Amino acid sequence: MRDPLSFRVLRVVGLSLLSLFVLAPIYVMVSSSLKPLGDVQGEFTWIPSTLTVQPFVDIWSTIPLARYFANSLVISLLATLCSVVLAISAAYAISRYRFRGRSAFRVTVLSTQMFPGILFLLPLYLIFVNLGQLTGFALQGSRVALVITYLTFSLPFAIWMLVGYFDSIPRELDEAAHVDGAGPVGALVRVILPSAAPGIAAVSIYSFMTAWGETLFASVMTNSTSRTLAIGLREYSTQTNVYWNEVMAASLVVSVPVVAGFLLLQRYLVQGLTAGAVK
Amino acid sequence: MATTTSTPGVVAGRRPPRRPRSVLAPRWLPYALLAPALLFELLVHIVPMVTGIYISTLKLNQFFVRRWLEAPSAGIDNFSVALNFDGAIGSSLLRSFGVTFAFTVATLAFSWALGMFAAVLLQRDFRGRALLRTLFLIPYALPVYAGVITWKFMLGRDNGMVNALLGDLGITDGDTFWLLGGNAFASTVVVAVWRLWPFAFLTLMAGLQSIPNDVYEAAAVDGAGLWQQFRSFTLPMLRPVNQVLLLVLFLWSFNDFNVPYILFGQSVPASADLISIHVYQSSFITWNFGVGSAMSVLLLLVLLVITAVYLPLTNRRLRDA
Numbered sequence: 148m149r150d151p152l153s154f155r156v157l158r159v160v161g162l163s164l165l166s167l168f169v170l171a172p173i174y175v176m177v178s179s180s181l182k183p184l185g186d187v188q189g190e191f192t193w194i195p196s197t198l199t200v201q202p203f204v205d206i207w208s209t210i211p212l213a214r215y216f217a218n219s220l221v222i223s224l225l226a227t228l229c230s231v232v233l234a235i236s237a238a239y240a241i242s243r244y245r246f247r248g249r250s251a252f253r254v255t256v257l258s259t260q261m262f263p264g265i266l267f268l269l270p271l272y273l274i275f276v277n278l279g280q281l282t283g284f285a286l287q288g289s290r291v292a293l294v295i296t297y298l299t300f301s302l303p304f305a306i307w308m309l310v311g312y313f314d315s316i317p318r319e320l321d322e323a324a325h326v327d328g329a330g331p332v333g334a335l336v337r338v339i340l341p342s343a344a345p346g347i348a349a350v351s352i353y354s355f356m357t358a359w360g361e362t363l364f365a366s367v368m369t370n371s372t373s374r375t376l377a378i379g380l381r382e383y384s385t386q387t388n389v390y391w392n393e394v395m396a397a398s399l400v401v402s403v404p405v406v407a408g409f410l411l412l413q414r415y416l417v418q419g420l421t422a423g424a425v426k
Numbered sequence: 427m428a429t430t431t432s433t434p435g436v437v438a439g440r441r442p443p444r445r446p447r448s449v450l451a452p453r454w455l456p457y458a459l460l461a462p463a464l465l466f467e468l469l470v471h472i473v474p475m476v477t478g479i480y481i482s483t484l485k486l487n488q489f490f491v492r493r494w495l496e497a498p499s500a501g502i503d504n505f506s507v508a509l510n511f512d513g514a515i516g517s518s519l520l521r522s523f524g525v526t527f528a529f530t531v532a533t534l535a536f537s538w539a540l541g542m543f544a545a546v547l548l549q550r551d552f553r554g555r556a557l558l559r560t561l562f563l564i565p566y567a568l569p570v571y572a573g574v575i576t577w578k579f580m581l582g583r584d585n586g587m588v589n590a591l592l593g594d595l596g597i598t599d600g601d602t603f604w605l606l607g608g609n610a611f612a613s614t615v616v617v618a619v620w621r622l623w624p625f626a627f628l629t630l631m632a633g634l635q636s637i638p639n640d641v642y643e644a645a646a647v648d649g650a651g652l653w654q655q656f657r658s659f660t661l662p663m664l665r666p667v668n669q670v671l672l673l674v675l676f677l678w679s680f681n682d683f684n685v686p687y688i689l690f691g692q693s694v695p696a697s698a699d700l701i702s703i704h705v706y707q708s709s710f711i712t713w714n715f716g717v718g719s720a721m722s723v724l725l726l727l728v729l730l731v732i733t734a735v736y737l738p739l740t741n742r743r744l745r746d747a
Contacts, residue, residue, distance in 0.1 A: 150550065154652055158547045162558060165544055168620065169562055172576045175587050179579070187579075191590035233463040240459035244451065252460055259471040261733060263681030265702045266722050267474035269709055270481060273494050274474060299470040302463055331451050360569040363683050363702075367710065377571045381691070391579050398572035409567035410560060 180396035187391040202396035206383075209393055214372075215379035216401070222290050222375060223358035226297035230305055230354045231347060233298070238309035239335050243321070256303045264363045271296065272367060288370040296364050301354035308353075312346030313339055349415035352408045359405050376401050475726070482719035491715070504720035515708070519721055521696065522704035523728070526680060529615060529700060533679040534672065536619045541626025546656065549634050559631070566624035574688040577617045581605050581689075605689060611697040618685045622678060626671060633667035634660070673736060680729070701725055 150158075179187055180202050182195040206212050237256075241249060275286040286292045316339055324334040340347070362377040369375060380401070383394045409416065481494070482504055490497035510516040544562060548555055565573055580587040581604040593600020604613045637659065645655050683702035686694050692711065694703055705725065709718030 151652070158552075161543060161547050165540065166558065166561060169565055169624075171587070172573060172580060172620070173564065175580050176572075176576045187585060189585060191585055191587045193590075233466065236459045237463040240456035244456040246453075246456045249456075252464065255472070256463065256467050259467055261677050262471070262475070262726065262729060263683065263702050265681075265683060265705045266478060266726055267471055268706070269715055269719065269722075270474035270477035271470060273481070273491070274469075274477065276492060277495075295466065296470055299466045302467060306463065331455060356567070356569070360571065360684075362571055362687060363706070366687070377569070380571060380575060391585070394575060394579065398575055402568050402572045405569055406564065406567045409563070413560070413563060413567075 176395045176399055179392055180399050182392045184390065184392055187395075202390075202392040203400070205390075206393045206397045206400065209390060210379060210382040212376075212379065212397060215374055215376045218290065218369075218373055219359060219376040219401075222293045222297065223355050225290075225294045226301070226358040227351055227354040229294065230298040230301045231351050234302055234305035234309050234350060235335070235340070235347070237302075237306045238313055239331075239339065241306070241310050242313035243318075243331075253306075256306060259299070260303045268364060268367060271364075275368070287368060288373055290373050292368050293358075293364065293373070293375070296368070297358040297361060298354070300361065301350075301357040305350040305354060308350055309343065309346055312343040316342045345415040348412050352405075352412045353416060356405050356409065359401075478719050478722050481715065482723045484716050484719075486715040486719070488713040491713075494715075497716075500716055504716045505724075507717050508720045508724060515717060518696075518699075519704065519708075519724075522699045522701050525611070525697065525699055526701040529611070529618070529682075529698075530676060530679040532615045533618045533622060533682075534675045536615070537623040537626045537675055537679075538672065540619065540623040541628075541630050544623075544627045545630040545634055546660065548631065562627055563624050565621050566628070570621065570684045571688050573621060574617055574685055577613075577620070578605070578689050581613050606695055608697050610690070610695040614685055614689060614698040614700075617689065618679060618682060621685070622675065626675060629667060629671045630664065633664045637663050673733075676732075676736075677729075680732075 178193075178195060181198050181200065182192075183197060183199050183201065186192055186196050237252075240246075241253065272287060275292050279286040320338045320342070321334045324338045329337055360377065361375075365375045365377045369378060380394065380397055383390045383397065483500055483502070484490075484494070484497040485500040485503075486494055486497045507513065507515050508519055511520050548559060579585075583589060583601060583603050583605075586604070588604060589598070589600045589602060592598040592602070603609060641659050642655055645659065650658070681702055682700055683706065686698050686700050686703045687706075690698060692707075694707070705718055705721045708721060709715050
């Protein structure tokens with residue numbers, strides 16, 4: 148069936164305008180990152196006067212970008228690892244067992260998603276201060292505090308999504324593993340995990356993206372040694388000057404890992420996102 | 427991606443879970459498996475929220491932060507201050523709620539409309555469809571600060587791309603302050619929509635795939651126009667998707683902190699003073715944590731009322747989830 152002409156015209160025009168809206172900031176980011184400083188301080192120019200990769204060299208010395216990058220990487224990877232392990236464990240319990248409190252647990256965990264971070268930012272900060280005083284380990288300002296915080300942000304969605312994946316794995320496979328002498332954990336490791344690998348990959352990239360982009364808690368809970376990219380990138384603005392070409396170069400550099408990961412795994416993430424949203 | 431006919435979660439949602447067989451598992455096993463996840467959710471979300479209610483009854487300022495348990499009680503003073511709409515603090519809180527509602531309605535409406543528009547246009551296959559679908563997801567995949575900081579650069583008065591574009595096209599004279607005064611509201615909405623609409627697009631696109639193609643073919647044979655097809659098949663069949671999508675879009679817009687924080691830093695114009703950033707600045711800029719917590723409690727109440735009104739609509743789905 149051929150689409151009517153009017154629909155095809157609408158499609159070309161509509162999708163072109165949307166593409167421009169989506170791409171304009173991407174174009175500004177990429178082109179400005181290749182401009183000399185003079186180009187970004189005057190009126191905006193569509194084409195760089197000269198192409199230079201100098202901003203990509205300078206970003207590392209203007210601010211301690213490598214340290215912020217390392218902080219973000221360590222925090223995001225640890226938060227992802229913990230979140231995925233806890234989510235696998237919880238999702239396995241929900242998918243394979245019926246027990247008292249099962250739905251209460253799901254409602255509690257999901258409901259934490261609806262409240263803004265600002266509601267628990269300050270009390271959590273104070274609790275970390277107290278825990279620090281009790282244990283002698285300064286939690287506030289440490290990377291550990293951010294890992295703990297970030298892992299809970301992606302946990303509800305990760306559990307929700309993995310329950311969907313686990314439910315779709317036939318129970319006969321568990322039973323076969325039991326016949327072979329595997330316990331519950333053995334069945335999880337030998338049967339469920341390999342079958343749910345795409346889901347686990349998708350949950351991982353989601354958790355990583357969540358931690359990598361988080362701004363609110365990073366703005367309060369980090370100090371100069373634990374600062375992450377979300378806060379560090381602001382330092383390209385000084386009292387007198389904003390190094391916009393470096394800001395754009397740095398934004399590009401910090402975006403590449405997550406965008407690449409997202410685009411690689413988008414198929415599985417989309418399945419999980421929509422499974423969550425459609426239900 | 428879009429050619430997948432069934433998603434695992436959806437399949438699972440439709441099939442009632444079978445009776446478990448747990449010959450090998452002791453009764454405590456599921457609880458042990460859930461405990462770590464529950465512990466962290468309690469520590470980071472539930473306990474602090476309850477603590478926040480307690481803090482809202484304290485006279486808590488910078489002198490008491492390190493030993494906040496010793497802060498003197500304030501009774502309901504913090505609430506009186508926050509709710510005194512004749513005073514400076516109360517009136518700006520009220521204004522912030524108003525701005526937040528306006529922002530939420532605008533962001534939700536535009537994000538949903540753009541997402542629906544794109545999803546319908548990409549419903550049937552044509553050359554370049556897969557490329558566009560990937561392209562449209564990029565704003566959602568970018569780290570929020572990278573995307574928003576680029577917009578901040580674009581919206582600058584003297585060296586921004588937006589003024590250059592509008593000036594070149596002759597629409598404005600090209601020296602508008604986009605990040606000041608009333609314009610800041612429109613700028614914030616545009617940036618938020620840019621980030622959010624791909625999610626609406628994604629969700630609606632997946633929802634559209636569940637509508638069988640022959641419905642449209644039959645309708646076309648009967649002479650139904652495209653708009654009629656959209657009205658009588660597409661929209662009704664997307665109803666369950668829309669119920670959840672609108673709630674998610676609402677909560678994300680209403681709770682948005684990142685967009686105004688990254689666009690404006692410490693000096694947020696009144697027209698873009700969303701509630702999250704308002705509470706943040708009331709607490710961390712003025713160090714008035716008691717009043718800040720009272721505002722948080724009020725925000726919590728507003729959100730609870732809104733979801734209590736909305737949730738009965740989606741209740742069944744949430745329980746099934």
